[in-house]
Amino acid sequence: MASFMIIATINNSNYLTKVNAESASGAEHMILDLSVCGRHTYGVTACMAYCNEDMKYDQFIYSALDASPISFDALKELIEKRNAEIMERDAAEERIRMIEENMKNLQEELAKARAILSA
Numbered sequence: 001m002a003s004f005m006i007i008a009t010i011n012n013s014n015y016l017t018k019v020n021a022e023s024a025s026g027a028e029h030m031i032l033d034l035s036v037c038g039r040h041t042y043g044v045t046a047c048m049a050y051c052n053e054d055m056k057y058d059q060f061i062y063s064a065l066d067a068s069p070i071s072f073d074a075l076k077e078l079i080e081k082r083n084a085e086i087m088e089r090d091a092a093e094e095r096i097r098m099i100e101e102n103m104k105n106l107q108e109e110l111a112k113a114r115a116i117l118s119a
Contacts, residue, residue, distance in 0.1 A: 005055060006031055007063050008075065009046035010082050016067035017075050024049040034079045038086035039093060043079050 001020045004027035008015050021027035027049035035043030050060045070078070 002051060004049040004051055005060070005064070007046075007048050007050070007060075007067050008044050010044055010075075010078055011085075012045075014063070014067035015070045015075055015078070016064055017070050017072050019049075019072055021049075024051060031075070031079070034076060034083075036083040036086055039090045041086060043083040043086060 001022060003018055003020055004024060006017050006019055006027055008017070008031050017031075019027050019030050021030060028047045031047045032044055037043075048063070054060055055064075
């Protein structure tokens with residue numbers, strides 16, 4: 001196992017954490033697999049793993065300077081919170097769709113009843 005620095009984007013904020021994994025893609029999936037895929041967004045919108053060799057390049061340095069350091073456990077909590085927000089928004093959107101559909105059906109039923117009364 002090797003150590004990797006991960007920069008993950010959650011709700012438009014970048015976070016830097018360290019994980020141990022077999023590969024860079026394995027390290028990234030430790031984060032990405034915690035995320036939900038909502039109707040309009042993801043819990044984690046970006047994730048990049050850097051090994052010791054990669055950390056000497058400008059891409060990592062500039063990305064790390066823009067990221068807030070965080071423990072893996074604290075990052076998991078942020079992801080869980082973001083997942084809950086996404087699921088709540090998706091549920092609200094679905095509830096609105098159902099209510100609007102019911103309103104349409106009730107309006108049609110109301111029109112039919114009024115037509116009977118006016119006949």
